[in-house]
Amino acid sequence: MHAPLVRSTAVAIAVTGALAWAPAANAETSEPTPSASAAPAETPAPDTGSVEITTNDPAGDVLPGAAFLLLDSAGQEVARGQTDAQGKLTLSDLTPGIYRLKETASGSPSHEAVADQDVIVTPGATTRLMITDPFKTATVLLQAKDDKTGELLPGATVNIGTGTSTLLTLTTGSNGTASGELPVSSRKMQIWVKEIKAPAGYDLYKPSRTFTAVPGAPVKVTVANTKTATDSTPDPSGKPTHTPIPTPSAPGRPSSVTGDATPSTPAGTPEAESSPTAAALPLGHSTTNALTGSLAHTGADATPWLIGGAGALITAGGVALAMARRSRTDEHTDASTEN
DSSP states (O other): OOOOOOOOOEEEEEETTEEEEEEOOOSSOOOOOOOGGGSOOOOOOOOOEEEEEEEEOTTSOBOTTOEEEEEOTTSOEEEEEEOOTTSEEEEEEEOSEEEEEEEEEOSSTTBOOOOOEEEEEOTTOEEEEEEEOOBOOEEEEEEEEETTTOOBOSOOEEEEEETTEEEEEEEOOTTSEEEEEEOOOSSSEEEEEEEEEOOTTBOOOOSOEEEEEOTTOOEEEEEEEOBOOOOOOOOTTOOOSSOOOBOOOOTTSOOBBTTOOOOOOOTTOOHHHHSOOGGGSOTTOOHHHHSTTBOOOOGGGTHHHHHHHHHHHHHHHHHHHHHHHHHHHHHHHHHHHHO
16 A cells, blocks of 8 residues: 655746745735834934024124023023133024024123024024124213313314224314214224314314223313404504594584593583683684584685684674773763863
């Protein structure tokens, strides 16, 4: 009796030109193996970023001790810190986004903090910022004075600057002073002052003065003006600068010139006694010279006065002669009667 022959079925598979034998798949269905794609996917955490700050001043010197705050879009503080001895500060582990950087202190009494600014943080990168803190301004106190009396003078205008640049223009007010803020670009800056308009009645202060301005410190500047000299040279034409205006006078008397000094009449003395008339003057005496305060007249202007004076003298002489004859007649009559 022959033993049953067990045959196995083989399937030939061609693999890259070679034959390989593999058992044939049986009729039994195998359980499916879960695929890797069916597993839940994990979301990777986003990369963080950082901000690196370097502070200095306009002269290029680093500023240690400058304090900064980093605020998010809601105004909440995210990070803070101060610059080191090299003027550097790094804020790390920041979620990407837009932030607000605020400098709370410059770390120097000579410097001002800068204004707030926006900062963008990107994943896996460092945002570098260069912060330049400006010098504090210097307060200029200007006054203009009379160089002799020291009186403060209004209306003086000066320019203040450095090199070829004018940085500030000031004009003294009614109290003779003015003030202003002068921008400073170094720890010690040389400044010039030049007057461009003098106070009324004064000469321009021509010298250009210089001084040193220090950030945050007051500076006092004084310009001394000289009064404009008065021109006392007489008029070469010889003509009077004032035209005399005659004033009305009493009839029979010449007019006097306004402004001439006329002797006053003593109290209790009649004016007629202090001013002799033409009738009381001796024959041949000039009436023009006898009248005090009157102007001399020549030509046609003197003729009426001469005629009037002569007539008065003739009349006075006739009266005197008639009186003398009458006196002699009376004396002769009296003599005859006595005899």
